Amino acid sequence: xxxxxxxxxxxxxxxxxxxxxxxxxxxxxxxxxxxxxxxxxxxxxxxxxxxxxxxxxxxxxxxxxxxxxxxxxxxxxxxxxxxxxxxxxxxxxxxxxxxxxxxxxxxxxxxxxxxxxxxxxxxxxxxxxxxxxxxxxxxxxxxxxxxxxxxxxxxxxxxxxxxxxxxxxxxxxxxxxxxxxxxxxxxxxxxxxxxxxxxxxxxxxxxxxxxxxxxxxxxxxxxxxxxxxxxxxxxxxxxxxxxxxxxxxxxxxxxxxxxxxxxxxxxxxxxxxxxxxxxxxxxxxxxxxxxxxxxxxxxxxxxxxxxxxxxxxxxxxxxxxxxxxxxxxxxxxxxxxxxxxxxxxxxxxxxxxxxxxxxxxxxxxxxxxxxxxxxxxxxxxxxxxxxxxxxxxxxxxxxxxxxxxxxxxxxxxxxxxxxxxxxxxxxxxxxxxxxxxxxxxxxxxxxxxxxxxxxxxxxxxxxxxxxxxxxxxxxxxxxxxxxxxxxxxxxxxxxxxxxxxxxxxxxxxxxxxxxxxxxxxxxxxxxxxxxxxxxxxxxxxxxxxxxxxxxxxxxxxxxxxxxxxxxxxxxxxxxxxxxxxxxxxxxxxxxxxxxxxxxxxxxxxxxxxxxxxxxxxxxxxxxxxxxxxxxxxxxxxxxxxxxxxxxxxxxxxxxxxxxxxxxxxxxxxxxxxxxxxxxxxxxxxxxxxxxxxxxxxxxxxxxxxxxxxxxxxxxxxxxxxxxxxxxxxxxxxxxxxxxxxxxxxxxxxxxxxxxxxxxxxxxxxxxxxxxx
Numbered sequence: 001x002x003x004x005x006x007x008x009x010x011x012x013x014x015x016x017x018x019x020x021x022x023x024x025x026x027x028x029x030x031x032x033x034x035x036x037x038x039x040x041x042x043x044x045x046x047x048x049x050x051x052x053x054x055x056x057x058x059x060x061x062x063x064x065x066x067x068x069x070x071x072x073x074x075x076x077x078x079x080x081x082x083x084x085x086x087x088x089x090x091x092x093x094x095x096x097x098x099x100x101x102x103x104x105x106x107x108x109x110x111x112x113x114x115x116x117x118x119x120x121x122x123x124x125x126x127x128x129x130x131x132x133x134x135x136x137x138x139x140x141x142x143x144x145x146x147x148x149x150x151x152x153x154x155x156x157x158x159x160x161x162x163x164x165x166x167x168x169x170x171x172x173x174x175x176x177x178x179x180x181x182x183x184x185x186x187x188x189x190x191x192x193x194x195x196x197x198x199x200x201x202x203x204x205x206x207x208x209x210x211x212x213x214x215x216x217x218x219x220x221x222x223x224x225x226x227x228x229x230x231x232x233x234x235x236x237x238x239x240x241x242x243x244x245x246x247x248x249x250x251x252x253x254x255x256x257x258x259x260x261x262x263x264x265x266x267x268x269x270x271x272x273x274x275x276x277x278x279x280x281x282x283x284x285x286x287x288x289x290x291x292x293x294x295x296x297x298x299x300x301x302x303x304x305x306x307x308x309x310x311x312x313x314x315x316x317x318x319x320x321x322x323x324x325x326x327x328x329x330x331x332x333x334x335x336x337x338x339x340x341x342x343x344x345x346x347x348x349x350x351x352x353x354x355x356x357x358x359x360x361x362x363x364x365x366x367x368x369x370x371x372x373x374x375x376x377x378x379x380x381x382x383x384x385x386x387x388x389x390x391x392x393x394x395x396x397x398x399x400x401x402x403x404x405x406x407x408x409x410x411x412x413x414x415x416x417x418x419x420x421x422x423x424x425x426x427x428x429x430x431x432x433x434x435x436x437x438x439x440x441x442x443x444x445x446x447x448x449x450x451x452x453x454x455x456x457x458x459x460x461x462x463x464x465x466x467x468x469x470x471x472x473x474x475x476x477x478x479x480x481x482x483x484x485x486x487x488x489x490x491x492x493x494x495x496x497x498x499x500x501x502x503x504x505x506x507x508x509x510x511x512x513x514x515x516x517x518x519x520x521x522x523x524x525x526x527x528x529x530x531x532x533x534x535x536x537x538x539x540x541x542x543x544x545x546x547x548x549x550x551x552x553x554x555x556x557x558x559x560x561x562x563x564x565x566x567x568x569x570x571x572x573x574x575x576x577x578x579x580x581x582x583x584x585x586x587x588x589x590x591x592x593x594x595x596x597x598x599x600x601x602x603x604x605x606x607x608x609x610x611x612x613x614x615x616x617x618x619x620x621x622x623x624x625x626x627x628x629x630x631x632x633x634x635x636x637x638x639x640x641x642x643x644x645x646x647x648x649x650x651x652x653x654x655x656x657x658x659x660x661x662x663x664x665x666x667x668x669x670x671x672x673x674x675x676x677x678x679x680x681x682x683x684x685x686x687x688x689x690x691x692x693x694x695x696x697x698x699x700x701x702x703x704x705x706x707x708x709x710x711x712x713x714x715x716x717x718x719x720x721x722x723x724x725x726x727x728x729x730x731x732x733x734x735x736x737x738x739x740x741x742x743x744x745x746x747x748x749x750x751x752x753x754x755x756x757x758x759x760x761x762x763x764x765x766x767x768x769x770x771x772x
Contacts, residue, residue, distance in 0.1 A: 448462060679748065696748045
């Protein structure tokens, strides 16, 4: 990306204020040539360097004392050159040293530069003074000195493209600020409407209809025409305006030296005349404005040279004579104003001498016959009435009735709940919305007011158009109006003072913004206006809102075979409270019957509180599950009006308990069958369901004899058996046959599982010399 070379003027100024003289040397190198060029317009060439050096010294003192410019160094320096020169004139060209730089921060006492005074009293100067200093700086370098963006970029710390963009914004800001200076003095609506569009009119940015309306108004309004001409000057002659304002009459010579062309007062007049006559309106008035600027420049020049007495030709201007010949090359766009009509000289008729004014002469001969034909009265043709439409933005006004109308009358962009529902402190609609069942349709009322000119006799007609989501808004015949639904129009019965027309739209139920928009057009004679409004569709019902404090799961008493849980719902005002319980495949419905304060439906897995404002605790329990985590997980969802909350828990599976299973070898004295190997599988700490998984080695065989209360299953080709009991009461006695061997071939492995615990144990059955 392109970057500016070196620091900007603002950065150098900041460094100077901190005592960096090398930074001021860079400022001197950048602007010394311009200061000398300005000085040559005020003093002889051999004194120009001294004047420029004195100006640089004064600016340095100002910066050291915290004054001076922040950004626009060039314009401040050139103004200082002019002020130092004026001080020399006032002091008789005697150099006076001073420690007070404040005297150079203002105009010298007693000196009045008419060019500056005339400029600063105008709206253009006020507009320029209101701009930020950064905009003033870029306007000075681009518009007054005509420097290229690439040259200005280092001074402002920008790229060339950045300077171009800043200059564009500054010019547009000057136009807008200038127009704002005039808007405060505009009285009529038509003048205000025109003045607000003059900036776009000068740049050719209006529509064809707006351009025609502005041009017609300028033809009839001298005040707006003067504003327009001054804006043309601001738009196209910034150098001719800004240079005299800041530099006095020497600014003209400075501009000429900068461009390499000699420009005198006559050249300035010709330039101003050309700038104004380039426009198509009021060229003659514009020429007069340039003459005023030129006269101010002459007076300023005499003030600088010490001549306080202006020539007689200036103090007493001669009467204007049409002696100026027309230009050889007429402008491309001739002025639209009609040329003045030159009347031929009037020759006084020769009157006969009256004989006696007091004694009229008697006729000598009486008329013999009366005239046969009466004299005919000349017919004066009636000029045609203009038909060009004129936009009058004050003709039509759309407003809502006092108080805002019905609850449904919501302009587009506003927000409200349906049916006038209000929000509670929690940010949700209050209980009145939840319990409301009203479906009454709300209406949106509006008032249409027509303001016609005084004594209006032209018919006043209103047209109403609306989108597909709306309907015809007028019922019956309103007072003072005749309405036709088929044509969508209403005509006022009193054209001089139309009554206010009330309309009312049923609130739309949906649709796009265009489908919910209505437009009202008014017309009377040449005046017309239109306005539109867009209605909001009623917002949808508020969605449920998460409240993490609504639901809480509380653990109950500790039990190795079961998990006890209590569901607690926070109290509050709501129409209903419902709890829904979802659970995995290893779990079952945890609620027994209908606990106090609840009505439960196991098939729907829901429970509803009988007292929604203060729900009772809901108890439940789960048997210790097995299986995957998903199979052991349950979730509880609570809904209380528009609030909801969800919580879940994954229950632990069976836990290892090494004291659960013991494999006991009976004492020989109590062995029930001494002919085989007996092993008792003993379970401790439970009276419920028990499952035993038994496996053995290849040198062993499990005999098919089992105790009552146990159910076992096995296959002949697999050395494994499963034994279960629903209610454990006594150990399971297993009988084994064994063949010689050792290790895994003679080992029995047993895994015991209850709903909450599990354990695994092993035993080796050695072969004996006896049958046991």
